[in-house]
Amino acid sequence: MTRNMTDPIKQRDGSYAIVIDKAITTPDELKKIAEVMEEFNVNLVKFTESQRMVIIGIDPEKVEEFCKKANVKVAPAIGKGVRSIKFCPGKTLCILGLQDTITMAEKLAKFEGMELPDKMKIAISGCPNSCTEPAVRDIGLMGKKDGFTLYVGGSAGREPRIGRILAENLSIEEAEKLVEKIITFYSKNAKKGQRLWKFIEDISWSEFEVSILG
Ligand code: SF4
Numbered sequence: 001m002t003r004n005m006t007d008p009i010k011q012r013d014g015s016y017a018i019v020i021d022k023a024i025t026t027p028d029e030l031k032k033i034a035e036v037m038e039e040f041n042v043n044l045v046k047f048t049e050s051q052r053m054v055i056i057g058i059d060p061e062k063v064e065e066f067c068k069k070a071n072v073k074v075a076p077a078i079g080k081g082v083r084s085i086k087f088c089p090g091k092t093l094c095i096l097g098l099q100d101t102i103t104m105a106e107k108l109a110k111f112e113g114m115e116l117p118d119k120m121k122i123a124i125s126g127c128p129n130s131c132t133e134p135a136v137r138d139i140g141l142m143g144k145k146d147g148f149t150l151y152v153g154g155s156a157g158r159e160p161r162i163g164r165i166l167a168e169n170l171s172i173e174e175a176e177k178l179v180e181k182i183i184t185f186y187s188k189n190a191k192k193g194q195r196l197w198k199f200i201e202d203i204s205w206s207e208f209e210v211s212i213l214g
Contacts, residue, residue, distance in 0.1 A: 005076035005083075005113050008060040015057045018066075019077035021084045023051040024093075024102070029071070036070035050086050052077070076113040080192075082120045082183070084112050090126025090143060097126035099143025100172065107176045111183055117190040117199075120183070121156075124148075135162050138196040139182060141175055144168070148175045152182060152208075153197035161197055164205065166212065181212050 008016035022029075037043070037055065044056040052075055058066060067074060075084035085108050088094065090101030101124045108122060123132040126143040133156065134140025140151035140163055147169040154163030167178060182196075185208075190199040200208045 003079055005079040005081050005115075006074040007078065008058065008063055009054075009078060011056060016060045017046075017054050017056040018058055018063055019048070019052050019054050019075045019084075020067075020072045021051070021075045022053045023087060023105075024089065033070045033072060036066060039069070040066050042066075050084065052084060079115075080118050081113060081115040082111045082122065085109065085122045085124065086132045086137075087124040088126050088131045090124075094126055096129060097143065098145055099126050099148055101126045101141075101143065104141060104148065104172050104175065107172060108179055111179070114183065114187075116183070116187050117192050118195045120186075120196060122179070136160065137163065139163075139179055141170075141179075147171055150175060150178055153200045155195065155197055159197075163197075166209065178212065185211055 008018050011017055040058065040062060042055055042057045046054040046056060048054060063074065077083060085105050087101045087105040089097065090099055091097030092100060092102050104124050121137045122139045123134040123137040124141045125132045125134050128142055128144060130142060134142045135151050136154040136156040138154065140154055141148040142151065149165055150167045150170060151163035152166045155161050170178065186196055186199060
């Protein structure tokens with residue numbers, strides 16, 4: 001059976017969970033979610049390191065109704081494709097922030113849930129402190145004084161590795177275009193199950209670089 005990236009996730013105790021993005025929220029949004037959780041008799045929330053809320057104990061048949069009432073959207077959290085994008089508050093809220101991570105994340109949100117040869121994690125940080133760890137994601141954007149630095153091919157999983165810098169001093173629009181090119185190139189050319197770092201290793205960094213930067 002093929003699973004969608006937003007399907008409810010079975011837990012060890014047999015219950016199901018859904019994942020929603022809540023990197024930035026308000027008391028009203030949280031109150032609404034809590035009210036609907038009570039209404040649906042859902043009693044547990046876990047916050048992940050990816051800034052997501054995992055709502056545990058939901059009836060899989062009622063996910064759509066739950067989301068409508070709570071005004072939330074299920075995030076792509078499993079399977080092969082672009083997972084929900086992790087971003088820090090950047091210069092909008094953080095005193096150390098150098099770049100606008102929130103707008104950057106909004107620009108890249110169109111890729112979330114897109115199916116790919118393997119999972120793809122994207123993170124954006126507003127400064128080199130890297131609270132979202134962009135250097136160890138498939139695609140990472142790190143805010144610096146003159147724009148974003150683009151890291152590619154990082155991973156924090158079973159085979160941890162630091163991504164390589166593909167471009168620097170990028171505006172939001174330039175970064176968006178390059179991310180789109182990477183995702184399209186990877187989607188068309190990688191083998192199923194070949195993570196971005198492995199794909200780059202197999203075709204060579206120089207070929208990858210030329211294919212993306214021209
Ligand atoms: S990465 Fe920088 S801008 Fe983002 S939360 Fe951390 S310190 Fe603030």
